[in-house]
Amino acid sequence: MDRSKALAALSALAHEARLELVRLLVPHGDDGLPAGEIARALGLSASRLSFHLAALEQAGLIRSRRVSRNVIYSADLQRIGGTISYLLAD
Secondary structure (H helix, E strand, O other): OOHHHHHHHHHHHOOHHHHHHHHHHHHHHHHOEEHHHHHHHHOOOHHHHHHHHHHHHHOOOEEEEEEOOEEEEEEOHHHHHHHHHHHHOO
């Protein structure tokens, strides 16, 4: 991982709601969660959730896929691990 990707990831995580969102998604693995369920779990309005999801997706920390009428979001564990590895590298 290069410095600019690490900075983008860390910047995206430097917000309470986005950090909690990633922590919510990690245990769900590739199955992820639908946007509505994420909004309910975090107590966010649809517009606020959309804003935070876009920031995390742009940083490469989450992925989305459409299933029927739902958008399912999941954590990109490889990118999250890469960010942590970047911090721990000599």
